[in-house]
Amino acid sequence: MLHRLNYIWRVFATGLSFTTFGLGGLFLSLFVFPVIKVFNPDPDIRKRKARYLVHRSWRFFISFMQSLGIFSFDLEAARKELQGVEGKVIIANHPTLIDVVALISLIPRADCVVKQGLWNNFFLKRVVRVADFINNDQDVNKLIESCKKTLEEGYNLVVFPEGTRTVPNQPLKLQRGAANIAIRCQQKLLPVIIDCNPTTLTKQEKWYQIPSRRAKFSMRVVQEINITPFLQMDKSESIAARRLTEHIKTVFTEEILKNETN
Template sequence: MNKRKFYTINQWWRLFATALGFIIFGLYGLFVLSLIWFSLLRLFVWNKQKRTLIAQYSISVNFKVFLWIIKSLGIFNYQFNGIEKLKQDEGCLIVANHPSLLDVVLLASVMGRCDCLVKGALLNNIFISRIIKTAGYILNGESSRILTQCNEILSNKGRILIFPEGTRSIPNHPITLQRGAANIALRCHADIRIIHIECNPPWLIKQQKWYDIPEKKARFNITVGEKIIIGDFLDENTTIAARRLTRHLTTLLTLEPKKE
């Protein structure tokens, strides 16, 4: 028989604050940002590259404000370690593990210029699709265009954020990476910056409802780790190189990061 779960006063507050935070994010981020601000960008900024950069910086600022609001409400805490390393990462892939729904929000908030590889299914949402298109994000469903888009972004000193697991990981289960990140890095000759995200206790994980509030306040530790020099993995046989690089990425994203 399942035991009934009783919330403490603090959990009830975090439940209310979480709902409030997501409502604010939905009303402002999707309606104001998507319908008003991005419509103005499309109307007045005709240069596509300039419009894309403004859109990405706008998203970063909005994510930063959103995180400040929900942190101030006492929902969770977060800390970045080694964030200064990201300043060295022009023309680089940013590869991270994916334990929580907030991972992309946390990382994009500290990277003003950041392209993302996103699921094509998100285009089915009218508000999110406008954000994706205006920000110039890469769709993983358009396989014939991915390498061309990535190469163009990286050659122009851009950064591409990728979660190579393809979906949120399950706590206490070994992670499994797809080879997409490795193939992009090898074919575009791009270095890879590793980021390790830890969330304790687990929160907003895969198959967990947003209202399933942990007993303790969740804390995110985001550690910017080492940079992989892609030249060390280049090989005439790209398939073999991709396998070797994917194994290496799996090892780095599984190990506990070194605190500097």
């Protein structure tokens, strides 16, 4: 009986969380960001303050979800490692819907390559636009220039090489976007491994299809990937990006297997 009541509560709490997230984004868009815009005419200052506000808001949201008993978050070790980083390309695997929220909640100076859908989302479109996150639906040369600019400004660029959420129990399928950014911006990659056990909020599941017990969500930072060997191996940037993508896949696969065996 208690197990059943706990399950019903977690379904309700999950719905409450996503409602809160959407309304929170709308509140920031309608009442907070306009104030920031009025008092900060300089677009760079406005962007910096908006991004920090997103970071703090999403950190609150993660704490809110944990307090409701939906997730048990193990993020402190990753938080300490990511707290002071600047100008890094941070890549992560993508098992759940909340990965980007959890990751940016750990990084005070974060930028993110986001899909076009978020730019049209009723609740979040003003958030990603005022924060000036990078839209992935643009000419590749403009995309690379935007990435290079944000890295030079000291922001950390969050990229999910899969491009969409992982399909459970299937081999990883990576796109070359992250590798292209690293190669053409000549930046090392800092991998973050995300684990969620049991799986929940995957691409194949509705928000209310929750596991029978509370999920444990964890992150850990692993060794940086140096791109120099890939640049030296071949003068062609496209071939270097292809080989780097394969290496990223190997790193992710091996590290995810470590999580499963621990």
